[in-house]
Amino acid sequence: MQLNERQQRAVDQIACPVLVLAGAGSGKTSVITEKIIHLIKNCHYAPDNIAAVTFTNKAAKEMQQRLRSLLGPDLGDKIRTSTFHTLGMAILRKDIGRVNRSHHFSIFDEQDSLQVLNDLTERQIKGDKGLLYELKNRISFCKSEGIKPKQLRSSASNQQQQFDAHIYQAYQDHMELCNALDFDDLISLPVELLNEHQDIRSHWQNQIRYLLVDEYQDTNQAQYQMVKLLAGPDPKITVVGDDDQSIYAWRGAKPENLQQLQEDFPTLEVVKLEQNYRCCQRVLKVANHLIANNPHIFEKQLWSQHQQGEQIRIIENDDEEHEADFVVADLVSQRISGRLKYSDFAILYRGNHQAKLFEKALIKHGIPYQISGGMSFFARAEIRDLMAYFRLIANPDDDAACIRVINVPRRSIGAKTLQVLAQAGRDNKQSLFKSCKNSHNIANLGARAQTAINDFTQLIEQARASTQFDVDKFLIELGYDHWLMETSSSPKVAEGRWNNVQELCRWIKDGLAQSDSPDLAEVVNQLLIRDLQQQEEDSDSVQLLTLHAAKGLEYSQVYMVGMEEDLLPHRSSIEEDNIEEERRLCYVGITRAKHGLVMTLAKKRRRFGEVSATEPSRFLEELPQEEIDWPDQAGPISEEEQQDKNQFYRDQLAALLKG
DNA sequence: ACGCGCCGAATTTTT
């Protein structure tokens, strides 16, 4: 791999902490992998003393594969490439006892956490998704900052903080009772352990002698603390980030952490990577011009040796349906004239709901597409159901799991019975499942309910008792296939769901077979913080994704759709005066394009069923007008012309698809 | 306990 001068500098400098400011497409992954190779080959680092931390499993996996192919499996696989959460779990595993949990703990995902908060709150907040989410964010923030419920209570300066402290405490108590951790805990608890225990700290500092961190602009406070604690007194670290691609601040990411590095590590050397290897000149110029409207801590100017490229097109359509028709028609013609594959095209949008129309248009013309984002594998009802069963079998105190599955498939255990059980649980400070086991001691339970509960507990206990958990046998006992048929709208849908179930079971079986001591809890937790991606990647299909999901990816031809005020920038960001992050989002979208970039908008659009006029995104005016082709369509066009245009797209498509 | 129907709300989401 031939590195440029700056990249080489970032690789070679190991005497002091290094911050690599890596612009879009500047080859940061190469820097990380080459640096690891340099550390091993030239600096005598043992591979298992090097850790590369990323945010996504996908990125971690990619890096692992790259190292494997560069160093060979025997060296490459020894390097710890993980996400913050995986690393957190590794740190917790040994010392889980010190954080009031036991070995078979469960991980609660966001929905589980929200459900817990919902159960802990009263009317007004109860049931209000938005408010619950805000509450959860505030608790997350506390965890990130290392603030405990008691500290929050004593420092509370207003009523909301007092309220938060109360809920926070109840939430933590409940999590402890359930022997559960949330995603935040997987970072904040390791930080606490590293911070407070000299033995743990030195163990990990000794274990990880060189630390590399990717996407640093996305770290939150807790993750930064983790980096600092692992780096230790003689920091051997390289972090890579780009403040212009910080698009997760709304989720607690602190791009200021980039700046903070300079203060915390006075010897820090900053290396800027400004040569872009991805985009053609025009795309880059447009991107630079746009992002220049944002304030910068570190100035940088991306440049490219690639060819000029074509002008960036901006296409105004009459409404969102025309927009979709246009994009599909244009895409098809570009594919043929440019001899491109479907997978060279991406359609990027701000919100998932925008995908629908494009999906419809693509289906209409039989064009293969793949939609990423939206419903993740783990968000699917059938997967959540089964994961809940597995969690409950591994950890009977997992109330969230218990609530989810106690009446799925139907066992006639309804709200009333559940309420009685929950009350018994609170009275005795025990989990729901324990209450179920002791149901004969609970008054107010009818005979029918008793029987139903007994059947349920027996099912779970039986699975628990077996020395080797047999997934297939369990599914049959459960009758989950029948349940899917009953509850799905069509046999087709049921089949799809059943396939998902099969997929999950394969992973569970694999996990159980792989580990030397089969442990269901371990396998389930690993799965939850990994991510099953179904193997559909090789098919040649148009990619539909949100701007957020597009970060880190690149496509030959990019369509950025819905370039309108209230969509991009999104309305709520306008209201909260948070335009800069939206501008970065736009910047991320533009810099995904290698050659062609088309931005589209609709002059009117249905919002909540109402048709209303739209306004072009302010970002369009921030682009260098000489580089863009923006046909000025004067005034609204008539119904007739609209029909003509529609017909035109149809004809064009029909001709192209035939040829 | 369950199912239907009405009403109200609708960014982004690495783990």
Added chain:
DNA sequence: TTCGGCGCGT
């Protein structure tokens, strides 16, 4: 427009 949550009726 579509989806999900809640409440009422069976």
